[in-house]
Amino acid sequence: MLKRVFPALSLFLPLASAWAQAEPSAPEDAAPVPEKILVVGQKPGPGLWKVSKDGHVLWVFGTYSPLPQKMEWRSQQVETILAQSQEYLAPPGASVSVGFFRGLALLPSLPHLIGAKKNPDGATLKDVLPADVYARWLPLKAKYIGDNDGIERERPIFAAETLFTAGMQQAGLSKGYEVHRKIDGIVKQHKIKVTGTGIELPLDEPSKLIKDFKKSQLADATCFAKTLERLESDIDAMRVRANAWAKGDLEAIQKLSYPDQETECGDAMRNAEFTKDRPGFQNVKERILASWVGAAEKALAANTSSFATLRLSDILKPDGYLAALKAKGYTVENPD
Template identity: 55%
Template structure:
């Protein structure tokens, strides 16, 4: 099977926008065409950092160590993986991060490549100024000039994908990254010690990928709210993003624990999952709940089978009364927070 380029575009955008949506609402928004008054800049940490401790889930002598991912992270941070490597090496299985993968057949994948052209663009040649309220577009032009520059091609993107472009450029200029390198490092550690890697996500197979691409290109996305949330984050929350990135790098769980991540992810997740494309394709419906059910099933199986399991989750799936760990606790598992 060939992972479709189409799936990569959708899933990466979803993860990027959702990560930015984890920030608190800013105290104020800049008027159109103006920037907020400069505040003392927060310095992003660098060098070797421990990252957060691990959550421990246990029952009947079996244990699962849970490592909570966060985005964004300090760009120049060198994560100290010594403790994680020891726990991974002692485990029988590593559960990868939940997600959605879309696959197509090899020949179908090759034949659909030309159809990927224009995937991110608005239907009917619309531009951002045609879709956004005037005040929102005015705020966009300020941030676009600051972080992206004079590239006008992004003006033809759907708001969801334009938000992704702003995310990538803004994080880079702010000394931050999306943090995927930490998960990559953990996977390398598992392979080094011959520990089984297990997917925990939902897999969707497109039987007619070219038709699905055409459908997506014509579909409408309810993504203005997600776009606006992205602007708000860069207008007033860059320093807060840096503080939280530093907190993760330094293992300051108390600071990270003050945030209600799950609620902040909903806006951008809904833009993808509640758009007309998802509504018209049953395979893409109820993804959030299906993903949760799939992870719980895999985690409970691993806990019953293995003496030790290591799992990757996002911070939003670890913290709070509606988190994955809260559900395991409600089912009778013991959940211990990092020391």
């Protein structure tokens, strides 16, 4: 249930906002060509990035979402190299761990958890959103969600997540979890060592955290507006990107920019009132990056061949994960 409280999963958890992955911006004159028929059948996705030093290699596969619902992913290259690797680096992220006895201690606070998705003081979306933004919400809600009076009392960040998920489903797109499941299956089949690369967020006073969150104001109107903008203008381009990933066409993906609601929604949670007095919730993105880079360096030093998965956006960003390794003297080669 705690994960439902923080699905600024776009902020704290690894695959939380898998829908929204920010690619590098494109030139303003780069117009997407609608591609309404999604690819079906078996597709390989992009090739592998190669990080190397002193004869040791870390292979990195770039995951992406959304993807076509009917696509079956299979890459012979990934299967072969992963099976021959000595270590697999799990995707980076952050988690909130609640052990069994601490979970029992949390039970009395569950009544406080109920309603955590709702706006404080019984406010509705109409009350907390600018009038023009709320007017744009109504037709999209009718199109993708239908009658749902309850959602009108949710915080904008949660309502936006529900709307975006429904919009993607109607567009024939999925979150692409099948790719992760297949990779996990190969890892288990070959009994490859798995190394976690994320960080754990402290949860010393869960009941107080929940109460503070419920009372906390979130500056999430911009997150909400950016989500509406994507659904209003970006559906065709999402299909193009999904098809491009399936075909391994990275150039096509990089040419298409879009409204980046992930950053706005993440910032709404990172800068919320309930995080300000909690040092363990500060600099989360930077700590996740540092943790992954540290795990990658250890794997490169210890193994002839290691394997990792990263979101494609984290690979392509100029200040992303592979750029950090390159700055440390590692050779980074793009897929052929």
